[in-house]
Amino acid sequence: MASMRGVKFTLPFLLWMTATSSSANGFGQRRGVPTLSPRNNDVSSIEDAALFSASQSVDTLGIDDGGVDNARGRRISPALLAMVGGRPSDYDEFMDHVWQKTPRVYRRSNADDPDGNAYTDQINMGIPGLVRALTQGCKPFRTTNFTPDWHKTLPMIFDAEKTALEIPQIASLYGGGPEGSEASEPLFAAYLDGRSVVLNHCDRLCPRTAALCEDLQGAFPVAYANAYLTPPASQTVHPHADDRDVFVVQVHGEKTWRVYREVPIPYPYPNEQVGKNGMPVPDRVLRGDLAVETVLRPGDVLYIPRGWVHEATTRGRAGKDANNNNKAGGGGTKIISPSYHVTIALATFDWSLSQMLATATKMTLDDVPEHRMAMPLDLGAPVRPDGTFGPTTSTRRALEAQIDRALEAVRREWKADAIDQYMRQKYEWHRGLSRPERDSCIEEWRKEEFQRMGDGVIANGAASGSDAAVGVNAAKRLQSMSSIIRASTPEEQASVSLSSAPLPHDRQQKLRAETKEALESITQTLQTMGSSHTMEISQLPSLLKDQCPYICDLTLISYVRQCVERGEMATG
Numbered sequence: 366m367a368s369m370r371g372v373k374f375t376l377p378f379l380l381w382m383t384a385t386s387s388s389a390n391g392f393g394q395r396r397g398v399p400t401l402s403p404r405n406n407d408v409s410s411i412e413d414a415a416l417f418s419a420s421q422s423v424d425t426l427g428i429d430d431g432g433v434d435n436a437r438g439r440r441i442s443p444a445l446l447a448m449v450g451g452r453p454s455d456y457d458e459f460m461d462h463v464w465q466k467t468p469r470v471y472r473r474s475n476a477d478d479p480d481g482n483a484y485t486d487q488i489n490m491g492i493p494g495l496v497r498a499l500t501q502g503c504k505p506f507r508t509t510n511f512t513p514d515w516h517k518t519l520p521m522i523f524d525a526e527k528t529a530l531e532i533p534q535i536a537s538l539y540g541g542g543p544e545g546s547e548a549s550e551p552l553f554a555a556y557l558d559g560r561s562v563v564l565n566h567c568d569r570l571c572p573r574t575a576a577l578c579e580d581l582q583g584a585f586p587v588a589y590a591n592a593y594l595t596p597p598a599s600q601t602v603h604p605h606a607d608d609r610d611v612f613v614v615q616v617h618g619e620k621t622w623r624v625y626r627e628v629p630i631p632y633p634y635p636n637e638q639v640g641k642n643g644m645p646v647p648d649r650v651l652r653g654d655l656a657v658e659t660v661l662r663p664g665d666v667l668y669i670p671r672g673w674v675h676e677a678t679t680r681g682r683a684g685k686d687a688n689n690n691n692k693a694g695g696g697g698t699k700i701i702s703p704s705y706h707v708t709i710a711l712a713t714f715d716w717s718l719s720q721m722l723a724t725a726t727k728m729t730l731d732d733v734p735e736h737r738m739a740m741p742l743d744l745g746a747p748v749r750p751d752g753t754f755g756p757t758t759s760t761r762r763a764l765e766a767q768i769d770r771a772l773e774a775v776r777r778e779w780k781a782d783a784i785d786q787y788m789r790q791k792y793e794w795h796r797g798l799s800r801p802e803r804d805s806c807i808e809e810w811r812k813e814e815f816q817r818m819g820d821g822v823i824a825n826g827a828a829s830g831s832d833a834a835v836g837v838n839a840a841k842r843l844q845s846m847s848s849i850i851r852a853s854t855p856e857e858q859a860s861v862s863l864s865s866a867p868l869p870h871d872r873q874q875k876l877r878a879e880t881k882e883a884l885e886s887i888t889q890t891l892q893t894m895g896s897s898h899t900m901e902i903s904q905l906p907s908l909l910k911d912q913c914p915y916i917c918d919l920t921l922i923s924y925v926r927q928c929v930e931r932g933e934m935a936t937g
Contacts, residue, residue: 442584444484444577448612448666450474465610465632465670465713468624468657473664483580487573487707488616488664492918493844494573495617495705498592499552499562500841501570501806506535506551518570518802521563522555523601530560538875550840550930553923556594559877561601564592567707568803572810574707575803577614581709586716586792589799591708595620595679596877597701597915604651604676605640608633611669612709615661618679618917620704622667624657625650625674633672634714640674650674661706671713679704701914721788725779730771740764834935835861840926842936846903846918849937850925852892861932874927883913884924888933899937 439460449459449471463469473488490498502520522530522539530538538558539551552562564570568578568590581588595601606629613622627650630637639646651674661667669675679702714720730736741760748754756764833839835857843850876884890908891898902921906912928934 440583442581443482444580445584447474447482447484448614449668459668463668468670468673468675469668470657470659470661471666471668473662473666483573483577484614487577487614490573490616492617492846492922494571495594495919496844496922497810498564498567498571498574498705499556499594500550502552502562502564502567503550504570518566520552520565522551523561523563525559525599527600527602550926552594553926554875556596556919557877557880557923557927558875559596559599559879561596561599562594563601564594566590566799567592569799570806572807575806577707578709578799579803581612582796585711586788587712587795589710589712591710592616593677593704593706593708594919595677595704596920597703597917598680598879600676600678600680602676603640604646604674606630606633606638606646606672606674607669607710608635608638608671608712608714610671610711610713612711613661613667613669613677614707614709615663615665615667615704616707617663617703617705617919619660619662619702620677620679620706621660622657622677623655623675624667624669626654626656627674628672629674631672632714632717634720646674677704703917703919705919716788721784722775722779725784725787726771726775729775729778733771733774735767736771833857833860834937835929835932837930839936840930843902843922843926843929846901846922848902848922848925849899850891850902850929850934851899851937852894852896853929853932853935854896857896857935858932861930874924876924877915879915880913880920883909883911883916884920886910887924888928891934896935 439456441456445459446453446456449455449463451474459469505519519532522535524530535551535555539554556562566589568574568588571592574590574592578588578590593601604623604625627647629639629647629650633639636642638644639650656673657667657675659667741756741764743756743760744764746754755761832842835853842848887905887908891900891905902925903918905921905925906916925934929936
């Protein structure tokens with residue numbers, strides 16, 4: 366639960382509060398980065414003052430700006446408290462000894478907060494929440510409303526070489542792209558093909574992640590999130606370092622992580638991220654010692670400070686059973702698992718004194734015409750005919766005096782209180798940017814839940830009333846492993862073939878090599894059983910003679926959704 370003025374609210378009540386609140390700015394609108402003055406509190410580049418005033422209002426998600434202060438005067442984020450151990454002493458230990466200093470793994474507590482919080486809501490989203498996240502992630506591919514920030518929430522699909530596919534490639538392979546049909550679900554299709562998926566700014570797409578980021582903003586100035594879906598035995602990206610501090614929250618499946626002990630560039634800025642944009646990770650780092658090597662399971666959290674090189678994989682490993690005993694077969698036994706984790710990003714490169722003073726200095730000196738003028742022309746001039754170079758004595762003295770005046774103006778104007786005021790306005794402005802979309806995704810989710818209950822739509826995916834059992838809409842009802850399916854009838858198959866709606870990609874499904882034979886065998890066996898025989902998606906592996914370790918729950922749901930969309934299967 367979240368807390369506001371000492372009152373706890375359940376998630377359903379938060380959704381109701383969202384419905385009764387209105388965002389001050391339209392969905393998806395953006396403004397330029399603000400230019401703030403410590404003298405007049407001006408937000409000069411924000412065209413609509415309502416955005417700035419809205420960012421100072423009570424959080425429309427129903428979550429306050431951090432609950433209550435602890436005994437040491439720190440703002441408490443209920444989610445962060447749960448993530449780092451659950452006790453006030455754990456919170457202080459993180460802030461004093463871990464934050465910005467060293468990576469740390471936090472295991473999920475066996476005794477979760479019985480009242481719940483944004484963190485437990487996130488890790489308990491289950492397969493239905495994951496399916497919904499992918500469904501929401503498909504929407505930007507079909508948009509015709511190209512806002513300036515349209516690309517920010519556009520998911521990325523990575524091939525086996527850890528290279529991101531371009532939009533035309535996605536459209537060609539999986540039916541994505543702006544010209545894709547309403548039926549287009551490229552993320553499910555890509556996952557079936559063994560691709561990794563990254564949901565950028567998923568806090569603007571997924572309601573639970575939106576609530577988690579809002580909660581964490583009680584402890585940190587601004588938080589946003591990306592989510593990473595990796596098929597079994599895969600790796601999304603190469604080893605790299607980030608320009609931000611991150612919390613990796615494992616939601617589904619397992620992932621093996623390595624964090625390297627040597628930090629090649631302490632606290633890097635965006636152009637200093639090794640492993641990105643052609644800037645290699647030094648070999649000595651990858652050959653050196655590890656600070657962390659661990660497997661994250663649902664509910665576990667890994668904190669990685671800015672600049673620490675890391676990598677993650679879902680490749681098979683020697684496994685243990687639920688009782689932590691070695692599985693039969695000894696060291697040769699492997700666990701192959703998919704993974705879905707949410708990375709909470711804290712853009713600390715933008716919170717540094719160096720960054721702030723660089724901005725402050727320019728703001729102050731640009732207000733003085735003297736400092737806008739060109740510097741004396743003998744500065745940096747070529748060597749003179751007599752072999753001398755450099756400024757004259759008089760130029761040097763004049764320049765030193767001007768530098769003294771400039772630095773004094775900056776020092777006089779930018780005291781601690783002025784910096785506090787600037788950063789507060791900057792943080793509030795940035796928080797206001799994401800709030801309309803976070804509000805919108807939660808409101809949309811709330812409406813869907815009430816409509817599902819009001820219309821009597823069966824949660825297991827079965828058709829209700831006149832709903833078709835095949836096709837696009839039928840496929841979208843399949844959201845959990847308990848969804849009921851069956852073989853389609855010839856009439857149902859024909860109805861899809863005659864549909865005017867274009868298929869999102871060609872008739873031949875693209876299936877990962879390790880799963881292709883097994884999945885197609887399931888379809889064939891189901892068809893021989895006839896349309897009168899229904900079963901849950903969770904029961905489909907029982908139709909296989911030999912189990913395929915590469916087929917996970919999400920693989921089955923993705924496959925069945927495509928088969929229902931094509932008329933090869935039907936909802937029960």
